[in-house]
Amino acid sequence: DVKVTQSSRYLVKRTGEKVFLECVQDMDHENMFWYRQDPGLGLRLIYFSYDVKMKEKGDIPEGYSVSREKKERFSLILESASTNQTSMYLCASSPPPGGNYGYTFGSGTRLTVV
């Protein structure tokens, strides 16, 4: 089975801290994604990457950056955490598009910024 592993299930950080959320997948997938999930707002795409060192902005990139130095790892960075970034963060991966493939999600990281 494809596995997508997010390094932390729960995180509590202080306002202004730099926060790193790590995601690793073990199936050699080209595509990786970061979403945030908030009540009433559904899933919103923050950034995605279709290759090493490649990244593209999603719908809500402000306040975030990403890093993909190796194919299996995709990191989400909160440059200066703020309370409005308190959320559930979900990482996903997929093979190249062709439409028949689903995304495989990690278990999520619930981040609280105080």
Place this chain on the structure above:
Amino acid sequence: GDSVTQMEGPVTLSEEAFLTINCTYTATGYPSLFWYVQYPGEGLQLLLKATKADDKGSNKGFEATYRKETTSFHLEKGSVQVSDSAVYFCALSDRARDYGQNFVFGPGTRLSVLP
């Protein structure tokens, strides 16, 4: 652009009741369709999928049929259990995209099943 609409709920049912969660889509191309499930405190898991018209996806007693004529992919289960309580997401994948992100998710429907 592509979009997915689904009943937002919450949906509350008694155990052994019949479940339908409606999902309709708008797509410029010929998408693949998916249902994902999210149990409390977890990430999303693929529940079932269908890649062409009239295909039926099924898993764990859930079924959904790809209806191109009505642009729908409704999720059904004949007899729900308490353990089915979760949030269900309908999604489409645009196969015309060349690379990268090509999924569109619905807003999710929360299902609560009471004993």
